[in-house]
Amino acid sequence: MNVSEAIRARRSVRKYKAAQIPDEDIKTILEAAMCAPSACNTRPWEFVVLRSDEAKQKALDIHPYAKHLAAASIGILVCGRPDLQEGIASGFFPQDCGAAIENILLQCTELGYGSCWCGIYPGEERTPKFKEAFGLTSTPVALIVVGVPDEEPAMRGFYDETRVKVL
Numbered sequence: 001m002n003v004s005e006a007i008r009a010r011r012s013v014r015k016y017k018a019a020q021i022p023d024e025d026i027k028t029i030l031e032a033a034m035c036a037p038s039a040c041n042t043r044p045w046e047f048v049v050l051r052s053d054e055a056k057q058k059a060l061d062i063h064p065y066a067k068h069l070a071a072a073s074i075g076i077l078v079c080g081r082p083d084l085q086e087g088i089a090s091g092f093f094p095q096d097c098g099a100a101i102e103n104i105l106l107q108c109t110e111l112g113y114g115s116c117w118c119g120i121y122p123g124e125e126r127t128p129k130f131k132e133a134f135g136l137t138s139t140p141v142a143l144i145v146v147g148v149p150d151e152e153p154a155m156r157g158f159y160d161e162t163r164v165k166v167l
């Protein structure tokens with residue numbers, strides 16, 4: 001699968017088959033995340049893999065729109081490190097984490113896994129709750145649900161000419 005195909009094959013998947021993801025695939029997914037561009041190459045991110053039932057349950061107890069994590073193989077907390085950014089890089093961590101997240105989604109697609117981006121930051125309730133539950137000093141930006149898909153959702157993205165201006 002090439003990049004163009006992966007972009008168009010990606011879907012938010014919310015139904016999963018019971019399955020484990022091998023460590024090497026988790027590493028490949030996280031490596032893809034860390035290949036993302038970032039402001040001044042500050043790489044202001046860290047990742048927490050939720051694999052145990054206890055860890056997944058903690059996230060399920062907090063996130064109101066991530067119930068599909070229960071049947072998925074893992075969740076990945078993508079966390080921002082604003083402390084690594086100063087000067088002209090300052091404040092760009094949500095965008096940098098967004099780029100890392102999209103790489104995760106596309107790598108999952110290529111590996112045959114389904115995934116779903118579940119937003120955390122800047123949710124005023126969720127963000128501090130995730131920080132506390134997982135003892136984070138970083139800022140949890142999103143929970144990415146990953147697993148073996150048990151549905152084939154229709155494509156929701158499309159080209160919209162009204163959103164384009166050529167000057």
Ligand SMILES: Cc1cc2nc3c(=O)[nH]c(=O)nc-3n(C[C@H](O)[C@H](O)[C@H](O)COP(=O)(O)O)c2cc1C
Nearest residue numbers: 010011012014065066116117118119153155156157
């Ligand atoms: C910032 C952000 C937050 C999202 N949060 C959630 C969420 O909490 N729960 C969920 O099921 N999907 C969530 N989604 C997935 C969107 O609903 C999904 O991307 C959108 O409906 C388009 O569908 P597609 O991903 O299949 O193209 C989120 C997506 C983004 C980019």
